[in-house]
Amino acid sequence: MLLIPCPWCGPRDDAEFAYGNQAHLARPADPSATTDAEWAEYLYFRDNPKGPFAERWMHAAGCRRWFHVVRDTNSHAILQVYKVGEWPDPAVLGGKELS
Amino acid sequence: MAEAGRRRGPTGKPRYSIFALARNALSYHENWQAAWRSPEPKPSYEAIVVGGGGHGLATAYYLASVHGMRKIAVLEKGWIGGGNTGRNTTIIRSNYLWDESAAIYEHALKLWEGLSQELNFNLMFSQRGVITLAHSEHELKEMRRRVEAIRLNGIDTEVLSTSDVKKLVPIINTDPGIRWPVMGGFIQRRGGTARHDAVAWGYARAADDLGVDIIQNCEVTGFLKDATGAVEGVETTRGTIRSRRIGCVAAGHSGVLAALAGFKLPIQARPLQALVSEPIKPVIDTVVMSNAVHMYVSQSDKGELVLGAGTDSYNSYAQRGSMNIIEHQLAAACELYPIVSRLRVLRTWGGIVDTCPDASPILSRTPVEGLYFNCGWGTGGFKATPGSGHVFADLLAHGKPNAIAAPFGLERFQGGYLIDEHGAAGVAH
Numbered sequence: 001m002l003l004i005p006c007p008w009c010g011p012r013d014d015a016e017f018a019y020g021n022q023a024h025l026a027r028p029a030d031p032s033a034t035t036d037a038e039w040a041e042y043l044y045f046r047d048n049p050k051g052p053f054a055e056r057w058m059h060a061a062g063c064r065r066w067f068h069v070v071r072d073t074n075s076h077a078i079l080q081v082y083k084v085g086e087w088p089d090p091a092v093l094g095g096k097e098l099s
Numbered sequence: 100m101a102e103a104g105r106r107r108g109p110t111g112k113p114r115y116s117i118f119a120l121a122r123n124a125l126s127y128h129e130n131w132q133a134a135w136r137s138p139e140p141k142p143s144y145e146a147i148v149v150g151g152g153g154h155g156l157a158t159a160y161y162l163a164s165v166h167g168m169r170k171i172a173v174l175e176k177g178w179i180g181g182g183n184t185g186r187n188t189t190i191i192r193s194n195y196l197w198d199e200s201a202a203i204y205e206h207a208l209k210l211w212e213g214l215s216q217e218l219n220f221n222l223m224f225s226q227r228g229v230i231t232l233a234h235s236e237h238e239l240k241e242m243r244r245r246v247e248a249i250r251l252n253g254i255d256t257e258v259l260s261t262s263d264v265k266k267l268v269p270i271i272n273t274d275p276g277i278r279w280p281v282m283g284g285f286i287q288r289r290g291g292t293a294r295h296d297a298v299a300w301g302y303a304r305a306a307d308d309l310g311v312d313i314i315q316n317c318e319v320t321g322f323l324k325d326a327t328g329a330v331e332g333v334e335t336t337r338g339t340i341r342s343r344r345i346g347c348v349a350a351g352h353s354g355v356l357a358a359l360a361g362f363k364l365p366i367q368a369r370p371l372q373a374l375v376s377e378p379i380k381p382v383i384d385t386v387v388m389s390n391a392v393h394m395y396v397s398q399s400d401k402g403e404l405v406l407g408a409g410t411d412s413y414n415s416y417a418q419r420g421s422m423n424i425i426e427h428q429l430a431a432a433c434e435l436y437p438i439v440s441r442l443r444v445l446r447t448w449g450g451i452v453d454t455c456p457d458a459s460p461i462l463s464r465t466p467v468e469g470l471y472f473n474c475g476w477g478t479g480g481f482k483a484t485p486g487s488g489h490v491f492a493d494l495l496a497h498g499k500p501n502a503i504a505a506p507f508g509l510e511r512f513q514g515g516y517l518i519d520e521h522g523a524a525g526v527a528h
């Protein structure tokens with residue numbers, strides 16, 4: 001069970017949220033210029049770390065807004081919550097720079 | 100002392116039989132032999148299987164029994180069968196929509212049918228039938244279409260009316276006024292269940308008999324590569340072990356192993372939960388699944404009702420999930436089977452499943468020469484255990500996939516030839 005702190009509504013049970021998986025994915029600017037491998041990577045291949053993971057959540061049964069969470073997928077600890085357009089703290093992601 | 104009629108492998112294990120049971124009863128069951136050895140890892144092997152679940156142990160067994168290899172190790176980070184093999188709800192069926200899936204799951208089901216005898220281990224394989232319910236007009240139509248497709252592949256399956264379902268499952272609520280009324284369904288009578296632990300133990304014992312080293316408490320922490328980039332061994336918590344032929348069969352942890360080897364898989368690790376009720380007298384002698392309400396039920400030989408549901412929505416390696424999934428599944432159970440409403444839940448648990456975008460497995464070569472992966476079985480791989488091991492052993496032995504494995508390569512994600520069992524399988528157990 002997760003207690004997710006919505007940046008607008010505060011801490012709520014995860015039953016209220018929809019999961020959006022890996023955050024900060026960019027659709028290729030010119031899809032027709034990608035190779036099959038690049039397009040497959042964009043469509044099907046997501047990070048799947050055991051540890052801190054920057055992911056998207058939507059407060060479906062609340063304010064219905066999307067936001068970002070860095071969550072440890074092994075301990076379920078929520079390490080950072082931030083809004084769309086912001087970037088995660090590299091220290092929280094174990095030194096990984098996303099932006 | 101050798102006795103007639105006993106199979107003896109290199110390790111000289113006697114067969115299990117009614118006579119062995121009687122003989123051991125005389126000595127108060129204190130003289131049973133260990134079912135497998137616990138050897139120290141050797142410096143190198145002809146083949147290494149990473150992951151001692153049912154699929155990994157079956158792979159090792161078939162590498163030895165079909166392909167005649169002798170220097171094989173299974174490396175397991177915990178204890179064998181402690182992963183999803185020991186956590187699943189044991190539903191076995193082969194009624195999948197697509198030809199590629201039909202081939203691999205039916206291959207498995209045929210192997211199940213003779214497996215207790217082959218392994219000399221009672222797997223408690225019970226072909227009690229698997230029913231899938233339809234709860235809407237649309238679902239019923241789709242089911243009719245699916246049944247025809249499945250039958251074209253030579254797999255037994257029949258459409259059921261509501262009264263057929265009621266006859267087979269007297270405790271089901273067929274009141275047309277409920278939220279998801281039972282409008283019929285379909286059944287695979289050759290489907291059923293098996294004892295999950297026994298599958299791991301039976302394969303382990305038979306593999307050990309053929310000389311396979313089963314090494315527990317041995318976590319793979321890295322891969323060794325030669326100058327050309329080909330795999331030449333693994334780093335483990337019990338030291339370096341060398342081999343140029345390595346198969347990873349690590350279910351939920353496949354993504355972690357792929358990352359150690361330097362590539363990505365189209366796989367996400369998700370919790371899948373299940374629960375059992377307190378034991379009661381027999382009330383249901385088949386398996387009933389429902390995709391619309393994401394709940395399925397069977398009854399164990401101990402009398403517990405075994406209930407499963409869909410996965411939790413988020414990535415996790417924690418082997419636990421959220422309460423709302425359990426709440427949802429119990430609500431559905433109470434509506435469909437009103438007699439369960441006063442039963443207590445005995446325990447709930449979770450496993451980490453390796454979900455794949457098309458809900459089909461990956462049996463494949465990888466960007467690293469000599470390294471193979473068998474994963475992506477997600478919520479429904481227990482039923483495939485013998486077939487998966489059999490086909491994956493063939494891939495490891497020959498370095499190229501046979502006709503059953505070929506469609507399940509990693510290339511399919513680039514080529515666009517997905518085997519989309521999502522719609523077809525729903526809750527794909």
Ligand SMILES: Cc1cc2nc3c(=O)[nH]c(=O)nc-3n(C[C@H](O)[C@H](O)[C@H](O)COP(=O)(O)OP(=O)(O)OC[C@H]3O[C@@H](n4cnc5c(N)ncnc54)[C@H](O)[C@@H]3O)c2cc1C
Nearest residue numbers: 150152153154176182183184187188190319450480481482
């Ligand atoms: C609750 C639940 C219900 C299910 N119900 C059904 C069902 O009814 N029918 C069905 O067909 N399927 C079902 N499944 C799915 C099924 O359990 C799996 O698809 C199947 O067991 C996978 O088999 P496996 O041998 O690959 O996995 P596992 O048994 O999980 O084996 C993988 C092994 O790899 C080991 N490992 C991981 N990383 C490492 C490492 N680095 N080094 C060494 N070892 C490692 C793990 O410890 C584990 O023992 C269910 C799953 C769950 C969780």
Ligand SMILES: [Zn+2]
Nearest residue numbers: 006009059063
């Ligand atoms: Zn909110």
